Amino acid sequence: MIYEVILYYNFSPIEDPKEFCKTHKTFMQNLQVKGRVYIGEEGINGTLAGTAQQMKEYKEYLWSLPGFEDTEFKTDECDEIPFAKLICKVRKEIVAIYEDGLNPKYGGNYLSPREWREVFDKEDDFVVIDVRNNYESRVGHFEDAIKPDVENFYDFPGWLNEAEKEIPKDKKVLMYCTGGIRCEKFSVLMKKKGWDDVNQLHGGILTYGKEEGGKYFKGKCFVFDDRLVVPVNKESLEPVSYCEITGKPADSYINCANMECNKLFVCSEEGAHIMEGCCCEECKESEFRRPFDPDDAFRPFRKWYNYFDDSFKERDLQKQ
Ligand SMILES: [Zn+2]
Structure with a gap:
C-alpha cells in the first residue's frame, strides 16, 4: 500500500486558536489521519500521513478555511504511515524561536528551487546557512553550508549573535x-540585525529535491517522523555521516x-547490535537500559522520544 506524507504551514492569523484547534x-x-x-495565533504548521484520498480531503478542507486558500503542500510517498498517532495542539509559536515580533511578512526573498540552483551554478560570492539542528545537518546538507552546532531552533538567535562578526x-x-x-522566521531576524541580501529556499530541501533533483545537496534529509x-x-x-560505533558510513539514527542518556546518534544496524542500542559501554551497563529491539531501535519517534514533546522523556523515565 502506498501512502502520502504531507508537510505544510501557513502564517495566516487565527483569532481563536483553541476553537480552531x-x-x-x-x-x-x-x-482517521495521523x-x-x-496551531497558534500566527497560523498552522503540520505534517500528516494517510491515503491519497485522505490527504486530498484534508487539503480541500484546509483550503476551504478563510485565510488558508493558498496553503502549499509538500507531498511525499511512503509504504508505511510514519506516525503512531495524531497530535493536534495549540502553541504560542507554530515553530518556536522564542523571539517576539518576527513577522514572516518581513522575511527574506524567496528563491524558487530553480533560482537557488542557478545561484550555485553561476555565483560564488555568497554564504549558505543551514537553518536546522546539528543532528539534521549531520546526515545531509548543501555543499559548503554553514551548519550551526545547535540542538534546537530556538538556539539560533544566540548562534547568530556569535556569527554576527563572521558574516559581513x-x-x-x-x-x-x-x-x-x-x-x-530566521530570515526576519537576520534582516532585523542588518543583513540586506537575505534569500530563503522556497519549499525547503524537500521541494528542491523534487523539482531540481537535489543538485549540490549531499547526503539525506532528516525528517521528524519514523522515516528519519x-x-x-x-x-x-x-x-555523509558515520556510524558512531563502527565508524563506517551510515545515515540512520537511534536513541x-x-x-538516562537517550542521545540521538548516527548508528548502523551493525553498530546497534554490537552496543545493544547504546551509545557507549557505560550506557550499556546502565540499570536504566531498555531491552534492545532492532525493529524499534530505528524508529525513535514512534516509541521512545518525541522531539516535539519534551515531557515524553520524563514520563518514560518515571515509568522505570
Ligand atoms: Zn548513551
Whole structure:
C-alpha cells in the first residue's frame, strides 16, 4: 500500500486558536489521519500521513478555511504511515524561536528551487546557512553550508549573535531548512540585525529535491517522523555521516537505549547490535537500559522520544 506524507504551514492569523484547534482535530480524527499539527495565533504548521484520498480531503478542507486558500503542500510517498498517532495542539509559536515580533511578512526573498540552483551554478560570492539542528545537518546538507552546532531552533538567535562578526552585513545570504518554515522566521531576524541580501529556499530541501533533483545537496534529509531520513539528490545517495560505533558510513539514527542518556546518534544496524542500542559501554551497563529491539531501535519517534514533546522523556523515565 502506498501512502502520502504531507508537510505544510501557513502564517495566516487565527483569532481563536483553541476553537480552531478543536474543530480541526475533530475533522482529522473523523478522517482517521495521523501526524502532528500545531496551531497558534500566527497560523498552522503540520505534517500528516494517510491515503491519497485522505490527504486530498484534508487539503480541500484546509483550503476551504478563510485565510488558508493558498496553503502549499509538500507531498511525499511512503509504504508505511510514519506516525503512531495524531497530535493536534495549540502553541504560542507554530515553530518556536522564542523571539517576539518576527513577522514572516518581513522575511527574506524567496528563491524558487530553480533560482537557488542557478545561484550555485553561476555565483560564488555568497554564504549558505543551514537553518536546522546539528543532528539534521549531520546526515545531509548543501555543499559548503554553514551548519550551526545547535540542538534546537530556538538556539539560533544566540548562534547568530556569535556569527554576527563572521558574516559581513553586505554578503549575499542563502538559507534553507526542511520545508521552509524555519527560514520564514530566521530570515526576519537576520534582516532585523542588518543583513540586506537575505534569500530563503522556497519549499525547503524537500521541494528542491523534487523539482531540481537535489543538485549540490549531499547526503539525506532528516525528517521528524519514523522515516528519519529521506533521499534528496538521486545522483549521490552516499551517506555523509558515520556510524558512531563502527565508524563506517551510515545515515540512520537511534536513541541511546539508556533512558538516562537517550542521545540521538548516527548508528548502523551493525553498530546497534554490537552496543545493544547504546551509545557507549557505560550506557550499556546502565540499570536504566531498555531491552534492545532492532525493529524499534530505528524508529525513535514512534516509541521512545518525541522531539516535539519534551515531557515524553520524563514520563518514560518515571515509568522505570
Ligand atoms: Zn548513551
